[in-house]
Amino acid sequence: MYRLLMTRPQELSAVATKDIMPVVFVVDDDISIRESLELLIRQAGWRPELFSSAKDFLSFPRMHVPSCLILDVNLPDLSGLELQELVSGDRADMPIIFVTGFGDVPTTVRAMKAGAVEFLTKPFSDEVLIGAIESALERSAETVGLEAQQEVLRECYNSLSRREREVMRFVVTGMLNKQVGFELGISEITVKAHRGQVMRKMNARSLPDLVKMSAKLGVGLDS
Numbered sequence: 001m002y003r004l005l006m007t008r009p010q011e012l013s014a015v016a017t018k019d020i021m022p023v024v025f026v027v028d029d030d031i032s033i034r035e036s037l038e039l040l041i042r043q044a045g046w047r048p049e050l051f052s053s054a055k056d057f058l059s060f061p062r063m064h065v066p067s068c069l070i071l072d073v074n075l076p077d078l079s080g081l082e083l084q085e086l087v088s089g090d091r092a093d094m095p096i097i098f099v100t101g102f103g104d105v106p107t108t109v110r111a112m113k114a115g116a117v118e119f120l121t122k123p124f125s126d127e128v129l130i131g132a133i134e135s136a137l138e139r140s141a142e143t144v145g146l147e148a149q150q151e152v153l154r155e156c157y158n159s160l161s162r163r164e165r166e167v168m169r170f171v172v173t174g175m176l177n178k179q180v181g182f183e184l185g186i187s188e189i190t191v192k193a194h195r196g197q198v199m200r201k202m203n204a205r206s207l208p209d210l211v212k213m214s215a216k217l218g219v220g221l222d223s
């Protein structure tokens with residue numbers, strides 16, 4: 001299981017505690033496959049979410065937790081490859097594991113080139129699938145952590161006043177307080193006060209910290 005560490009923004013990509021249960025989505029029109037996978041997933045300690053069609057899966061609310069998708073190639077509405085295209089474009093935090101009873105080289109190559117983490121042909125062992133799921137969830141946890149980090153950074157930046165944002169834009173370029181004051185038409189003491197507020201609200205320990213945050217946010221004199 002995983003939990004996002006909601007402390008300093010730059011530490012949020014560290015995930016891996018025991019509070020959030022990862023979700024393993026399964027899209028397969030074969031009910032016997034869904035039922036067997038549900039049991040396997042539960043026994044492994046993950047939360048299963050099962051769907052018989054691509055349409056049902058796409059209508060399910062998005063969950064911002066580590067997750068992966070076990071996807072059959074042949075579905076009654078969209079094909080597995082078509083669903084992969086939609087998921088890959090919108091849900092980078094959800095790696096895909098393909099399963100099929102009719103694997104062929106062109107389909108496998110296409111799926112892997114599009115980003116699938118594994119392509120398994122039925123029948124496959126439980127151990128192989130569990131290993132693929134573990135790898136996919138680790139990748140997902142890293143992505144979810146980075147997304148959470150970015151969201152917290154945006155929240156911190158949005159908490160800054162207009163003047164604090166202006167000071168931040170100049171400070172991260174390496175300007176001294178006196179230079180920033182000249183550019184903004186305010187005193188050096190006032191710049192120093194705003195700079196302190198920026199560091200506090202952004203949870204930055206140092207100027208290099210703030211510069212990194214600024215780069216991630218796309219904040220600068222040309223923004």
